[in-house]
Amino acid sequence: MDIVSTAPTPFSQLYGAHHSWLLGLLRRRLSNRWDAADLAQDTFIRVLKRPPAHADEVGERSYLATIARGLCIDHWRRRQLEQAWLQSLAERPAAVQPSIEQRAIIVETLYEVDAMLTRLPRNVRQAFLLAQLHGMPYKQIAVQLGVCERMVKKYMAQALLHCAVLEAELDGLLVQ
Structure with a gap:
């Protein structure tokens, strides 16, 4: 039985080194662990598409925080739109919902x-x-x-x- 050994990829190293930190940062910002987990995953998906050019830990965390901040802003904006829409729906009769x-x-x-x-x-x-x-x-x-x-x-x-x-x-x- 052959066991194939694969070296960790730069992405898996980045994920392993910073996921917990990023999740904690997002939990504090969002006050919701489920949204924080979703946005942490979205952040790493964006990193897959555009890996950081930085090699040091501070640069990587800065890059992750910048992406996460943008995702938080999008998240909050989306929530505002959803709330405005739900409020307008509440004013409509049930028959036209x-x-x-x-x-x-x-x-x-x-x-x-x-x-x-x-x-x-x-x-x-x-x-x-x-x-x-x-x-x-x-x-x-x-x-x-x-x-x-x-x-x-x-x-x-x-x-x-x-x-x-x-x-x-x-x-x-x-x-x-």
């Missing part, structure tokens, strides 16, 4: 839209929200943003392009 599957799809779509809006430049995002949520005409948006109306049209074109890309991505996700 979406199914659990529809709720999950809607929450995921809200999260994607929020992420897309966050990636837009500030003025583009503001112009889009003023037009779409508040129904403001371009001329009024231009005055509020301190730009010409033509610039608002450019902002809207940029935002709508991002919406079209997001819609195509979501369609691809929902069809599969």
